[in-house]
Amino acid sequence: MLRKSSNRYVLLQEYVPVAEQRAIAKAVVAALPAERPAPAFVEQLGRDLLAEARQRGQATSRATRVVAWVAGGVLSVATGVVIWLLVQRTHEEHAPELTLAGA
Amino acid sequence: MTVDDERDLVTRAKTEPEAFGELYRRYVERIYGYHYRHTSNRADAEDLTSRTFFHALRSMAGYRETRAPFQTWLYRIAHNLLVNWYRDQGNHPTLSLDVDEPVTEVRMAMLQSAALNPETWIATAESRETLRSAIAALPQDRKTLIFLKFFEEMSNAEIAAVLGKPEGAIKALYHRTLIHLRRTMESLNPEDAGSPDRQGAIDAAEVQ
Numbered sequence: 001m002l003r004k005s006s007n008r009y010v011l012l013q014e015y016v017p018v019a020e021q022r023a024i025a026k027a028v029v030a031a032l033p034a035e036r037p038a039p040a041f042v043e044q045l046g047r048d049l050l051a052e053a054r055q056r057g058q059a060t061s062r063a064t065r066v067v068a069w070v071a072g073g074v075l076s077v078a079t080g081v082v083i084w085l086l087v088q089r090t091h092e093e094h095a096p097e098l099t100l101a102g103a
Numbered sequence: 104m105t106v107d108d109e110r111d112l113v114t115r116a117k118t119e120p121e122a123f124g125e126l127y128r129r130y131v132e133r134i135y136g137y138h139y140r141h142t143s144n145r146a147d148a149e150d151l152t153s154r155t156f157f158h159a160l161r162s163m164a165g166y167r168e169t170r171a172p173f174q175t176w177l178y179r180i181a182h183n184l185l186v187n188w189y190r191d192q193g194n195h196p197t198l199s200l201d202v203d204e205p206v207t208e209v210r211m212a213m214l215q216s217a218a219l220n221p222e223t224w225i226a227t228a229e230s231r232e233t234l235r236s237a238i239a240a241l242p243q244d245r246k247t248l249i250f251l252k253f254f255e256e257m258s259n260a261e262i263a264a265v266l267g268k269p270e271g272a273i274k275a276l277y278h279r280t281l282i283h284l285r286r287t288m289e290s291l292n293p294e295d296a297g298s299p300d301r302q303g304a305i306d307a308a309e310v311q
Binding site: 024028030035037049050057 | 121123131140145161249252253254278284285
C-alpha cells in the first residue's frame with residue numbers, strides 16, 4: 001500500500017520589516033505621479049466657494065433678523081398681556097365691594 | 104501654522120467666508136491629489152474636489168472639533184464621495200493615470216524576466232507602471248489606506264476615523280496590503296524574491 005505524503009505547511013506569520021515597509025512606501029509614492037490641480041480650476045473653485053459662503057452668510061443673517069423680529073413681536077405681545085392682567089388684578093383689589101340694597 | 108491656529112481658523116470659518124477660503128487654499132491640492140490617485144483622471148478629480156469642499160462648506164456649522172480634527176473630517180467627506188463614485192463606476196478600476204498606457208501581457212513578461220534589483224525597482228518606468236496597475240486593482244478601502252498612509256502620512260487612528268473602522272482593523276488591513284504589494288514587487292524580481300532577507304520572518308510549521 002502506497003503511503004501518500006500529506007505534508008502541509010501553515011503560514012503562521014509573514015512579517016514585513018520596517019525598512020521594507022519604507023521601501024514599499026517609497027516605491028508607491030514614486031509610482032504614482034504627483035498631480036497638482038490646474039491653477040485655473042483652483043482659482044475658479046475658490047471664487048465659487050467664497051460666493052456661496054457669502055450667500056450663505058447673508059441668508060443666515062437674514063434668517064436671524066426674521067427670527068429676532070418674530071421673537072421680539074411675540075415677546076411684546078406677551079408682555080402686554082401680562083401688564084394688562086396685572087392692571088386688571090390691581091383694579092379688582094382696590095374696587096369697592098358692591099352689594100345689593102336688600103341683601 | 105500650528106494646531107491652535109488651524110483650530111481658530113476652523114472656528115472662524117463657520118461664520119467668515121474668508122476664513123473658509125483660507126482653509127480651502129490649505130487643503131485643495133491635497134484633496135485633489137487624493138481624488139486623482141483614486142480616479143486616475145483629472146475631470147473626475149476636479150468634480151470630486153469641488154463636491155468635497157461644497158459639502159464641507161454646507162456642513163461647516165455642524166462640525167465639532169471634539170469629534171475629529173478638521174483634516175480627518177474633510178477626508179471623511181472626500182472618502183464618502185469616493186465610495187459613491189466607485190459605486191457609480193461599477194467598481195471597475197481604471198489602470199491609466201493619464202500618463203501611460205496599461206501594461207500589456209508582453210510587457211509584463213519582459214518585466215518578469217528582467218530580474219530587477221530592489222534598489223532600482225522604482226527607478227524604471229515599467230516597474231512604476233506595473234505597481235500602478237497593482238495599486239489600481241486594489242479594493243477601494245485598501246487604496247484609501249495606502250494613500251492616506253503614504254501620501255498624507257496619517258496615523259492608523261486617523262485613517263480609522265476616515266474609513267469609519269476600528270484601529271485594529273486598519274492595522275490588519277495595512278499589513279495585508281503591504282504583503283500584497285511586496286508580492287507584486289517580488290513577482291517582477293523572481294531571483295530576489297527567494298532570498299532570506301526578502302522573505303522576512305516567515306515562520307512555517309510542518310503539520311501532519
